[in-house]
Amino acid sequence: DSGVTQTPKHLITATGQRVTLRCSPRSGDLSVYWYQQSLDQGLQFLIQYYNGEERAKGNILERFSAQQFPDLHSELNLSSLELGDSALYFCASSVEGSNTIYFGEGSWLTVV
Amino acid sequence: GESVGLHLPTLSVQEGDNSIINCAYSNSASDYFIWYKQESGKGPQFIIDIRSNMDKRQGQRVTVLLNKTVKHLSLQIAATQPGDSAVYFCAEKASGTYKYIFGTGTRLKVLA
Numbered sequence: 284d285s286g287v288t289q290t291p292k293h294l295i296t297a298t299g300q301r302v303t304l305r306c307s308p309r310s311g312d313l314s315v316y317w318y319q320q321s322l323d324q325g326l327q328f329l330i331q332y333y334n335g336e337e338r339a340k341g342n343i344l345e346r347f348s349a350q351q352f353p354d355l356h357s358e359l360n361l362s363s364l365e366l367g368d369s370a371l372y373f374c375a376s377s378v379e380g381s382n383t384i385y386f387g388e389g390s391w392l393t394v395v
Numbered sequence: 396g397e398s399v400g401l402h403l404p405t406l407s408v409q410e411g412d413n414s415i416i417n418c419a420y421s422n423s424a425s426d427y428f429i430w431y432k433q434e435s436g437k438g439p440q441f442i443i444d445i446r447s448n449m450d451k452r453q454g455q456r457v458t459v460l461l462n463k464t465v466k467h468l469s470l471q472i473a474a475t476q477p478g479d480s481a482v483y484f485c486a487e488k489a490s491g492t493y494k495y496i497f498g499t500g501t502r503l504k505v506l507a
Contacts, residue, residue, distance in 0.1 A: 285438065314493070326439070326484065326497035339493040373438055381490060382427045384495060386438035 286310065287387035288326045301362040304390045305355050308355055308376030314338070314375075315357040316384055317349055321370035332357055333379075364394045401480060405502040414472040418485035423466060425487035429495070430459060431471045433482045442470070442483075472503075475478045480505045 286309035296302055308315050317329040319342075328341035332351035343349075346364075351357040361368060371391050375384040408414045420428070426447040431439035445452045445459045445468075452459050457470040468485050485498040 285440070287438075288411075316495075324451055326486075328496070331493050333493075341494060376503045383429065383441055383444060385441060386431075387439045 285385040285387060287374055287385055289372075289387035289390050291390055292388065293391045293393075295347070295395060296364060298364055298366060298394055299349075299350050300364050301360065302364065302392065304359040304372050304374075304392075306359070306376075306387060307375030308357070308374070309378075309385060312376035312378050312385075313355065314377045314379070314384075315351055316375040317343075317357070317359050318373040318375065318386075319370050320373060320389070321367075323383070326360045326373070329359070361392070366394050368392065369394045403500050403502045405504060407504045407506055408475045409506050410475060410477060412475055413478070414470075414475045414503060416470045416472075416483045416501045416503065418468040418470075418501075420466050420468055420485065420487045420498070421496065422487060422489055423463075424489040425496075426490045427488045428459070428461060428468050429486045429488075430457075430468075431484045431486060431497075432479075433484065433500070435481075438486060475503075475505050477505050479503060479507065 288307040290305045313334045316331045319327045329343040331339040335351050349359045371389045373389045375386045377384040428443045430442040433439045443454045456473045460469045482500045484500045486495045487496045
């Protein structure tokens with residue numbers, strides 16, 4: 284158990300809908316990262332937050348957004364969902380000064 | 396959930412033999428590297444890391460080798476066990492950045 288908690292574990296929704304994925308980082312970790320893992324793309328970096336502020340942005344679609352709250356948990360919002368958004372979405376966290384990031388168990392999103 | 400990356404390169408190894416998993420990284424400015432293990436339905440799990448000022452680092456049953464000249468990273472697993480069966484990813488990060496770039500992964504199958 285990495286200490287990173289993600290909910291929900293599984294989610295099935297229809298195209299055009301919006302979902303919110305939630306992440307609680309490890310205790311004491313200020314940085315939160317979101318990654319998308321699909322069959323043909325591997326692990327793709329979406330976005331990173333540090334202590335509530337966006338720190339780095341990757342290949343995140345405009346239909347997707349994220350935020351980190353004062354209690355350091357983070358949410359990834361996915362809207363206008365398409366079939367191709369079906370994937371595993373991972374949250375990871377790290378402590379300041381450490382290069383190592385620790386992953387949660389992921390949220391499996393299926394868009395039908 | 397089913398594991399992703401069904402089209403990954405696969406390495407099959409006899410139980411008890413040593414395994415060598417290779418990774419070519421892309422950015423010559425990368426100065427930190429991590430190996431992750433991902434079991435089916437789980438998040439990537441940290442195995443071992445290495446900084447660019449090192450050529451070799453050893454852990455418990457695992458060794459990471461770094462060849463900066465050819466931008467190559469390898470993970471050696473000694474006395475491979477059935478529990479080592481998983482997908483293995485390398486990740487790189489450049490100094491001054493917060494973005495980790497993941498390789499496509501290699502599936503390790505341990506044969507009894």
